[in-house]
Amino acid sequence: MDTKTTLIHWFRKGLRVHDNPALNLIITKANSEPTKYYVRPIFILDAALIQWLRVGANRWRFLQQTLVDLDANLRKVNTQLYVVRGTPATVFSRIIKDWRVSLLTYETDIEPYALKRDADVQRLAKEAGVKVETFCTHTIYNPELVIQRNGGSAPLTYQKFLSVIEKIKVAPALGKLDSLIDVQPPPKDALELENANCYACPTIDELVKRPEELGANKFPGGETEALRRMNAALSDESWVAAFEKPNTAPNSLDPSTTVLSPYLKFGCLSARLFHQRLMDILKRHPKHSKPPVSLHGQLLWREFYYTAAASESNFDRMLGNKFCMQIPWEINEEHLTAWTHGRTGYPFIDAIMRQLRQEGWIHHLARHAVACFLTRGDLWISWEEGQKVFEELLLDQDWALNAGNWMWLSASAFFYQYFRVYSPVAFGKKTDPTGAYIRKYVPELAKYPAGCIYEPWKAALSAQREYGCVLGKDYPHRIVKHEIVHKENIKRMTAAYKVNREVKEAKSPKKESSKGKRKQAGTSAQSTTKKQRT
Known part of the structure; x- marks a missing residue:
């Protein structure tokens, strides 16, 4: 027996x-x-x-x-x-x-x-x-341990998070897994006796119900590809040591970052192994970039959001979320649909959203641009709606990171300099002045010259016909005027912040004595955040 x-x-x-x-x-x-x-x-x-x-x-x-x-x-x-x-x-x-x-x-x-x-x-x-x-x-640091070391609450700023984890030792990654000595397979159960393939891996047809939505397979899934990609990224140690997020291009036709995020999300790549390899390189290059903008710093952002999310079950919504500002966003299905499908009339924004739908990945600074545009920058639509779209389309969609980044970009939590708004025109021009990225993902505009490809509404109707793309017919008119709405939205944010501050003060038992401390703390937080965004 x-x-x-x-x-x-x-x-x-x-x-x-x-x-x-x-x-x-x-x-x-x-x-x-x-x-x-x-x-x-x-x-x-x-x-x-x-x-x-x-x-x-x-x-x-x-x-x-x-x-x-x-x-x-x-x-x-x-x-x-x-x-x-x-x-x-x-x-x-x-x-x-x-x-x-x-x-x-x-x-x-x-x-x-x-x-x-x-x-x-x-x-x-x-x-x-x-x-x-x-x-x-799944993370380098245990979120519960970080919370414990921070006195029972999650660190609210990135710098505070760094100060907590610097005292926590990271266990080394395990070596190669041993093979099983006894290769005798388990006996077949009733299901296997009936169907020998009942425990087989799923096919594409089993999982993909809308194959027409499949885009280019630029980032194949799996541990083998994850390790290959990590090794390739870390092979250029000078690039690793000098990496700074703001100096990478959101609209490069070849990714200017590692694109390891999908592999970290699924755990195809051990965050601990990546961290270990990265730290070994930085030890060999003492003059390296620092968090939060360094490659190491980017990995720690993941840890920061995981720790915050571990302490709040409503992290992915505005209501009932202890971290999140309560902002009276508006519902506009027409604008939301235009943003979702890359039909806002702003070529840089539309190119990003179309790349996302086709390939399942976009540069993190591109995510900043479209998130700001949807929320406080232009459309005044809730970050929860954008979160849903990213949840569907991103290969690297991660519950904690997706919500945390959307709160940050909408200035609902962690980042409060709401008056700093990404331009849907100027931001993309800095790294791609000729508009090559737009020509690839918004091919209707391929014949537009560099001088107006970011602002096609500036082209005369005769020029639009010459370029083979007439606004309102072949490509939509812009759905809002950024130069006007972003100023109105800053005023809305100012009002929302005032209401949130008054509600908080009304709930505080020491309203008068704590007012000065709150003002000072807010200034400090904004100062810290400014460094993070520079």
Whole structure:
């Protein structure tokens, strides 16, 4: 009689073999007593989620490629990926019994949905006597530990965050994962006997329900590509040491940054490994750029937002969010649709939004431009609406980072210099004066000369006909006049800030004595933020 029990590692994020302590634990345990254990690394694919999740075709393809690559890498260590269809609760209710599970490991998450899901699974495991081991490895620093070291609350400024983490030691990345000694596969369960491919990786057709929306596959999914891309980016140590975010181009036709964010989002690349490799390079180049603008600083922004989000379940919405200013945004479906589909009449903004839809990625400064345009800069539409669009289209959409950056760019939290507005014309011109980026992603304007490609409304009707693109017919008129609306919106922000300040003072038990302190603290925060944005 087979008395072996099964050790499960549950992949969710962290879709990699390298530097994966939760996976390493079950491999090590199985190798220590190969006659006692089977190993089954699993990924749960919930068909219901595919139907209602706000995820575009490009990101589904990225996930599909990632799972196939993960399965290939697991086979190199004598196991494989079991993709189990169903909800986590129904899946574990079945496999805990059918597979005789004795240990479950996984990487922790901070998202509200994930916390509830994991609590339900842990309850099922406890009832069945299954031991559960969890590891915080999606970030470099454990958000809960950072909060604890900061006196029980998340640091509200980037500089404060840096001061807290400098006293926290980062564990080194794990070495190469050992192969399983006993290569005997687990016995087939009832589902496998009925269908030998029931645990196979999903196909593109299974995940991508709207294939017509697939764009160019510029950033293939998977751990193999993540490590290749990281090694390529870090091979030029001088570039790494000198990297400064403001000096990169938001509209370069070749990415001017690493484009590692999708791989960090899915955990194809260990943030801890990337951090370790990066710090090794900086030690060899003492005269390097510094956070927040350095490459190291960019990685720490991810940590900052994860820590803040871990302390606020409403981090992705305005109401009930302790970090977020309450601003009376307006609803304008026509303007929102124009922005979403790159039809605002502002070529730089439209090119960015079209690149996002086609490729699933845009430069972080391009994100700044379109986020400011949608919210406080021009359209006065809630950052929550922009967050939804990014949630659908970005390969690297991450709950904490997406919400945090949208609050920042809308001046709703963390950044309060709302009078600093990105120009939808001048900002793009600085790094692409000829408009090559616009010609690629807004081909209607390809024949417009550099002198008016950013402002096609300045071309006479006869010139528009000559260039083969008439405004209002071949390309839309601009939906707002930036030179007017951004000034009106600054006044709106001033009024909203005044209301928020008055509400806060009314709730404070020491209104008079704390007023001066608040003013001083606000000045300090703005000073710090100015350095961050320079």
